[in-house]
Amino acid sequence: MSDATSRRNEASEAAADRTSPDAEVVEICRDLIRIDTSNYGDAQGPGERGAAEYVAQLLAEAGLEPQLYESEPQRTSVVARWEGADPSAPPLLVHGHLDVVPAVAADWSVDPFGGEIKDGCVWGRGAVDMKDFDAMVLSVLRARARGGRPPRRPVVLVFTADEEAGGRKGAHWLVEKHPEVLEGCTEAIGEVGGYSVTVRDDLRLYLVQTAERGMAWMRLKAKGTAGHGSLRNPDNAVTELAEAVSRIGRHEWPLRITPSVQAFLDEASEALGVDLDPNAGDIEQNLARLGTIARMIGATLRNTANPTMLDAGYKVNVIPGEATAAVDGRFVPGGEEEFLATIDELIGDKITREMINFDAAPETEFAGALVEAMKSSLVAEDPGARAVPYLMFGGTDAKAWDRLGITCFGFAPLRLPPDLDFVGMFHGIDERVPTESLKFGARVLDHFLDQA
Template identity: 50%
Template structure:
């Protein structure tokens, strides 16, 4: 059970925000909180392996969109795996369309570990509680509240906007964005750029600054299955071809491997901006010697303090063993053993990743992809990046907006098949002491009401300015 004496979560009445000069009204601010809570109360737990049920949330979203005069379509690859797509026609028919996407599913939550029930959607002390509060029913609610505000005010964006609320992002996206990209590509005609999770949140490095990482890339997904073959036999006999021994040796090598530094353009830009912000001399980031480059980058990260946490996970590939399976009886040596590894790969490093896995697994262990998706990168010198950055700064003039690459992946990978370039931009202004990244898949997930108000205002300014 959760500790009843645990400290209360941080709350924030919220900063006084500049006038947006737009349609976001008191109704929209009320709705974004209500929609977040009501979506949380719809249990859309995705346990993987095809086990999920997003349809009730999809119907809820479709109803809210229809009330705003849109014509949403609910689409399923399998019964219960609901997705919603709708289009808002822009005022400039020559402009490329913008995709705004968010997922409806959530990871499992054990109620015994939480202070409040994870599907209660409780709103108390200025905070909305529950699974999905930041990942990412809050963002879905912000989008819903915004388009309804546009409808009330008779406002249309310059670019046509395609809205996609997806299933299955928390697993392989096969029932969600993958299905939509493969079988309903026509619904995304004209889309060249998108915004989705999970950037533009406040990161507090503890020195009074407010950093906002704006995602312009993400590492590729390389979930692996390892299989060791050996000679089955009696547990009392010496066996030089023990599959368990072969497997665990390979798993240890993989888990212990220190991947070399590989700087993508996004991470390089983030390091450069943070170094300037903290007045830290910039080392040679073009050093051809991998060992010297690693020493230079690791030294720079050490001097940046807590702010380095935004970029440190994405200067290298990574491989983390997560699952082991072997044997069925203590005195029987099995003929095979298997493991799973969560691998993440930087843009441009996929061949190196595969070659290194061949070396680490060795001759007695085979590896293959359990799930594989490409890494992504978006330009940080684009007009779109500048517009998103400026929208944040309008509502928080002291914001330091920093390019970053997400360590994990999102639905942007699937939508990239349609030629769509993605930015992670679902803004939240969070109070000091609120660890946003710890909320993802964590216990006691929650979001401040003031952050939701900030987010819907920033989204409005950003999308209508693009």
């Protein structure tokens, strides 16, 4: 028996009821964090194989038949089908990713891969992005298996590789090479949604992702005339690139309000009693009323482009013939053409661009039976809950599933302390999630699977 299995069994035996959906969620989250799945976006890193085998073991113990899929050695995704009470119903896709962004241990106050419990939280890389949701799903599944409680309808469980680098070796690869594993799925839930923002003691907004911005990771390249650093050179690649990068970094993108953003602003305006009219000149100032999520919502009001990397030269007295830069570009749903046209205008004729990663900006309506199931499952655990739609500032594997026509929502429920900077936890130092939030999320998911 592995140490991880032993710890889970001890934790489960100590629990009042092993069929409780939250019985194992904390220990599973800790175990997953302890498996380093850092994704550097290249050939570095350990891959997801260790975490995939751990997940497959938990699924097999619950009576499922997990399958491992590898796009490359160690770049492993897990797929399993969980039969429902109504086998004729279309299956629901429930997805999470196994990889995490790297962590520099010296920057942290704890071991980023230690899974330590401190101050009522589980600490470590992946605690909120997104081994917390993986743990919730696994804990709920195992508890329901013990109690003989299948979900209302079949569920396809997918735990992917490579999400943090765009999913080309994970979700997108599955869509291209093994679309049959998703056959019949028309709806999905996954990360970055369902978490709370406290308005007052009796009201919490739970943000459900109904859209996400598109991704345009670009490499800019300038070519010039190489030469001695002591001579005049009007054809300097570094100068051309620096000017283009500066224009991009300082560009003021106009507001572009999508239906998901407008729906969120309407809900937040009513809850806060403040006018969040995007056409008002003080929209940015009023957003500050939203607390720690203000900068996240602010990023969804428009397209953005941020220079992130520069590379040129090899010696201080040599003018290089080439210089490159990387830019993280994001565009709102429907904003792709405007975004690319603006970038081309900003870089000018002397700079070329190529896409490192380009992906869509899906958006869906906040309506239907699945949404009603989300709302009622939240209220079952928090009477002060109000589910509201929002546009997610980054990207998820939903971009891949969207290619198959699957309607995707971000619903990884967490009731959070009012003072926790949850947005700052994503890819941040000292990433952590409250243990009570994990347990809350597991209970909500349990209600959800009875109704979804």
